[in-house]
Amino acid sequence: MLLKNINHAYGYHTQKIVTLFFPLEKIQNDRPDSIEVITEQNDRLLTVTVRLFSEEKRVAYTADEKEDMAQAISLLLYNVLAEMTGFRPPWGILYGVRPARLMHAKTEQLGEAGAKAFFKKSLVTDSKIDLAVSVMHRENKIIALSQSNSYSLYVSIPFCPSRCSYCSFVSHSIQNAQKLIDPYVDLLCRELAEKAALARQLGLRLETVYFGGGTPTTLTAAQLDRLLTAVEEHFDLTALREYTVEAGRPDTVTADKLLTLQRHRVGRISINPQSFNDEVLQKICRRHTVAQVEEAFALARSLGFDNINMDLIAGLNGDTLPSFCNSVDRAVAMGAESVTVHNLALKSAAYLVTENEYFDNSKKTLTADMINYSNRALSASGYAPYYMYRQSKSLGNLENCGWCREGFDCLYNVFMMDETHTVLAAGAGAVTKLKHPQTGHIERIYNYKYPYEYLRNFETVLEKQKKIIEFYNS
16 A cells, blocks of 8 residues: 655554554555655645545545644545545544543543543544443442552463464463473563562562463463462462463363362463354364353362453454354353454455455444444443554454453453553563553563573563663652
């Protein structure tokens, strides 16, 4: 795709808008292309010219003195592309990751009515405005729990039984990484001890612990026990509000692992089907069956777990609207305390398609119908939306949303998404996010991405921890 911006500094905004409509296109600015977008400013006159293959449209607009030019050019470009493609992304020109957080900021600035008006002017649909308001109110109650010295702990287990076809996380299949797991657990215990020492030195208060991945229950019960023991031995858990371990792949869930989690105060787990359709599971390389999901869930229930999350993904290859609706209905019928509905993110690089495919919005429309059904069905079943985020290059620019029954909000998810307080993160691919309690300034410390890098460079991992003390003392 060719994108040219002439005589203005709003290229970041125009790039975000064209990506809403063509998420897989590689943007360049110097070669002719079958898709070309040219935006231009001359004083207050804005011009947008779009050519999609053989169709071309040019629209001009004169902004008044009070108008924000970045918003004006975004609205103009959005409307032209919407008309030419026949598709209107429901979040309008908003492309940020955290729409509920934006709603909160605008509410503080303009009041709730003013914030809604801002979203409306940004071409957000009424249903998405209502969703953002609902999530904002739910999140605010959780955010209020955090104190100036609060923090959360994230532990990364970047291993899975197999790699799902849609996955973009740093995770290795155990077939390829089996020999790395034991030494990885050894060093992860050491890093946890270092992180805990720093937290004690700074007088920080641990609110939530979250084991993610990958699939933490890919580890053996003994390996899990070592890590959970390290957390217990080194961290002060007296103020802990929530302890989550993702048991995301049902083919990794066993009684001995679940009992190990119980012994270590883990109260919240995820058992993630992604789909209740065996054919879809095969296509996305999940390598487990719907029956295994049901068995793992029943096993966890029988052992006393009363806070179980289930993840579903809208837009998976081969899934249909009736099939997806059945997945939502099955998760509700099984009694999951929370259901997180993800919108498939398109992580591949640029691809070649025909002219007809560029204007075929069936996949975007289907995914939107799936998301809309989940919102209606979960709300009608007593679930409330408690956190939400969006990913770039997702089908239809839709949201990922966590829904829960009363009292089962995942606090870590809210703290992390809102950037409420510091998150100390350990393991390969983990990112420590530091938030200064006085200034609100945020800095990140990145661990090595892959397990073999983490193992090879572990002393450097420990050396980076000094930045935590420097940050809090700044």
